[in-house]
Amino acid sequence: MKKILKRTALFILLTPIVLLVLGFIAYGIYALLAVGGESTPHQAYLQKHKQEVRLTGQPAFHIFDSAFYQKQIFFLGEAHGCAMPQDLDFALLQHLNQRVGLTHYLAEVDYSQAWFLNEYLRIGEERHLQTVFQFWARNNAQWGNQNFFDKLKKIRALNQTLPAAQQISILGVDKIQDLQVTQRFLQQTLAQLPAVVQQDSAFVALRQVISQDSLDRDSLVAIAQRLLPTFMQEAASPTLSSAAQFNLQHTLENLAYLDGKTRRDSVMYLNLNTVVKAQKLEGAKLYGMWGLFHTIPVEVQRGVPFAYYLQGPNSPFKGKTVSIGVYTIDSENMMPAAGMPAFLSKGERFINTGMANNDGPMVFVHGIKDLRAVTRENSMTLFKTDASGSPYRTSSRLATIKVLFPNQSIDFKGDQPHVSDVFQYVCLVRNSKALTPLPVL
Structure with a gap:
């Protein structure tokens, strides 16, 4: 009887430990498979088709080909929370304004929010910015950050150097926020x-x-x-x-x-068509930074991305969009603390974490190691994925995005697409700081 009791006690004691060890082993195997190894052919291609973005002066983007500039809608897709994409966003906006005369920033804001943002750009009164940003700040949304706030100020400063016809305005097409x-x-x-x-x-x-x-x-x-x-x-x-x-x-x-x-991304598409027609912007160039999901132009398992609606058979924008996907490694992400354990949030509105990087421990992009191998620390590097002879035209590397948070992975319908069909350009951000939360007034 004593032996049975000892064995039972030992079993009860060791079972959680064994399960924990097995869990760590399973996670380790999953992480290795999800990120994948390195590929010499892919790295050789990346070396020839990359540009490290330098933000001094007026940034040049020699990596973009003539087909890029012929598009009408330009998307920069990112997972909100890192600071460096905000700098890239402004650089791209300034570049497209100079190169193709783009004057409309297609924003992930609703029509009324865009009106107040445009009032700020027009007359410079900061209260109009606060009207929009304090909603995000009060709700601890990642859009409510100082970096975005300051970027609007930079856009206004840029506008002051431009003729009236070349000045940038905000085009809001989101569902009411x-x-x-x-x-x-x-x-x-x-x-x-x-x-x-x-x-x-x-x-x-x-x-x-x-x-x-x-x-x-x-x-x-x-x-x-x-x-x-x-x-x-x-x-x-x-x-x-x-x-x-x-x-x-x-x-x-x-x-x-x-x-x-009516689903959110469907509203975006309806609003874009309505606003473009009303403001006679049928031929106007549009650019904006959006959440990564919204910029995906192919069919996915859950939901329908904004960019996919734009490729519909009756869409006036079919074949006229281009998406740049942003991946991050070694970076910090400003994440809302709501819903996180108290020992992590410590009563703060946000926490800065490295868990959302695309090489783990919570998010995994297959083939991300190739990007790391051909880039430097503390850099942003653009890559063209669909040049002649690109191995990304025949492989799914960089197109697989797995997230351990429930319902956050991007799973595609049908066969796994090539990343060149999803993002014609990708950007690797390394060692970015987290966004800075905007104070609640």
Whole structure:
């Protein structure tokens, strides 16, 4: 009996240890397979088709070919949290402004947020920036960072050196993020309408809802859905300017999208088409930095990326986009602390971590070691993936992105695509600092 008890006790004691050891072994094998080894042919190709980005002066990007500049929409896709992509973003925006006359920054913000950002770019009052950024800061969103805030200031400073026709403005096409900003935008828009228009029953009803101190989302969505058909008829009145008509109708349409039936990236596509048509931008060049998922132009298992909608058979942008994917190693990421164990968050809004790098321990890009082998520390290096003879045209290296967080891996439908079909250019960021959180005012 004693022997049985001893064996049982030993089994109970050793089982967790054995399971833990087996777990570490399984993780180690998974990590090795997910990252993969090095490839001499791929590294030889990368050496010939790379450019280390230098941010001094006016950056030149000799790596881009003529086909790149012929595209209409340029995406920079990154996993939010690192500082260096913000610098690359501004450098690319400045370069495209000079090279192809690009004046529209296609931003991951909604239409009302873009209006306030453009007011800042126009008159320079920082309160307009804070109107947008404090929503992100209060909600501990990664967009609410000092680096992005300062980048808007750099865009305004750049604009001051440019003729009016060449100055950059923000084009917001995202699903509504901040109802309070939308409320303020509607209040200002309605206040500027002629008195005879303001007395219209449709506008009176809308004003009653948006004048409340405590905004009720469901009520606002309901009245938007109710007013849209009537408003679209009455808005044709000559007493309304075309700008006011569009601002009101477009905002009501976006409020109606909040009913939950229309997916976010689908709203982005609908909004882009609407805004491009309204502002007569059919031939205009557009550029912006977005979350990596949104910039993927091929079909994935969960969700439909914005860039994939742009490749649809009826899309006016089919074949006119190019995506640059950003990968990071040896870098710090500013991650929201909400939901993390207390011993990690320590009561802070964000924590800086290296766990989100693309060579592990939580995120794995197959073939990332080849990029490391041909780059220097503390650098950003661009690579062209689809040049003549590229081995990336026939392999899935750099296209496989596995994440240990639930529902975060990017899994493609059908056969694994080649990275040249996903990102025609990739950028490896090494040793980046984390973003700096913006203070909550």
